[in-house]
Amino acid sequence: MGSHRRLAPTSGFNRGAGAALCVLSAAASALGALPAAAAPHDNTKAEVDRLYTEAEKATEAYNKAGENAGTLRRQVSDAQDRIARQQERINTMRESLGSLAGAQYRSGGIDPALALLFSDDPADYLDKAAALDRIGAHQADRLRDLQSAMRELSQERAEAIRKLADLDRSRKAVAAHKKTVEKKLAKARTLLNSLSYAARAAYDRASRDARGVIPDFGSALPASPRAAAAIAAARSVLGMPYIWGASGPSGFDCSGLMQWSYAQAGVHLPRTSQEQRYAGRRIPLSEARPGDLIVYRSDASHVAMYMGNGEVIHAPHPGAAVRYDPVNMLPVSSVTRV
Structure with a gap:
């Protein structure tokens, strides 16, 4: 599918840019620093x-x-x-x-x-x-x-x-x-379909699991028994697909995962991330414990569950499965203890 022509520095996205550059563009965190020639692919991913x-x-x-x-x-x-x-x-x-x-x-x-x-x-x-x-x-x-x-x-x-x-x-x-x-x-x-096969595959791999390993959550204890039950529920659906508008059990969006997980603990959460940030006591990020809700962006449009040691579990975006990510993956807006 791809050719070996080099891209001019000012050119736009080109399907024939080369599989190696696509892989570097789509999975920079896994494969290291990107060369300047990968910028068009970077722009597409962005x-x-x-x-x-x-x-x-x-x-x-x-x-x-x-x-x-x-x-x-x-x-x-x-x-x-x-x-x-x-x-x-x-x-x-x-x-x-x-x-x-x-x-x-x-x-x-x-x-x-x-x-x-x-x-x-x-x-x-x-x-x-x-x-x-x-x-x-x-x-x-x-x-x-x-x-x-x-x-x-x-x-x-x-x-x-x-x-x-x-x-x-x-x-x-x-x-x-x-x-x-x-x-x-x-x-x-x-x-995404305009990318080469290799670039698209690399992006899909990065979407499915950014690291492919279960992180170390440290020794912090959940804030309450209901938080512990919600954590267990969230972990049980690790790898389930992101489906917009879904609240389980076969797929989730970000707030749907939080609502479903806490429902398994007998706690009803509101449906949206904007409302979930007010579903309990607000605390500083420095005091976060496993089971707390981490709300992101100034408009509170994304939410995850803190797991400990700087890690969260969440439903990231379309094409991505429920997975673990660093708590600082996005700007943190607030932290709520349910």
Whole structure:
């Protein structure tokens, strides 16, 4: 596939640059310093990494929008149930009021002066009138209850309409973020496919496992039994693929791995890395212990789990498996002890 032509210093990316230079470009950390001639490949790798970073940010936005949509769906469903129950209550109240009105009519609910005038037994009339007064007072209370129930129903319906509008916006946000992720990943794949076979293989090897060995985690103990259980869960899926929007068990994105791991310890974490940074007590990096969450970048768009001795486990990016990496692989934003 490749030729042996040399690249001019100012040339762009060229598929025929040579397998050796591609390997050096894609796996610099493993193979040592790069010669100047490998710069075009370096630029391609940097662009792929940038696209993966942007895709990861869009993935966390997708996760958040999806979480919002799920919450709103439940709220809309609950509101619909409340509306149905309230409507049933109102129907029952209306039937009761109708029965009272019928009873009043049958009991002679006419003008009191005329009723007294035509009554054969004034004493009997006065007894009936007293009963009708009680029915009227009871009916007035029922009417007030009905009016109150109808106001509540109207408010419930208005709230349900607002929730449905919010749900529609969340669904559109999910679709928009999904489109952004897929666009970034498609562009990254196109760039990777433009590399030579050797360069692409080297990049894939670097993505699967940057070092290929299990690091030394030192002797630090987990911060709690639940942290120990979460660590064990995360280690059990080492090597599982990064799948954007996934939270296990057959694939994970970064926050999905944290949520799933702590779920195995009986702890519910929020879905996104931005929310996970507030899921416990914030501590300095110098005090990090195994099981703590390490949140990266100023926008908190990536998260990993501290394992000890300067190492983390995380789901890095598309094309990469769950793996160990140095804690300083990216700028650390915060550390959270769950």
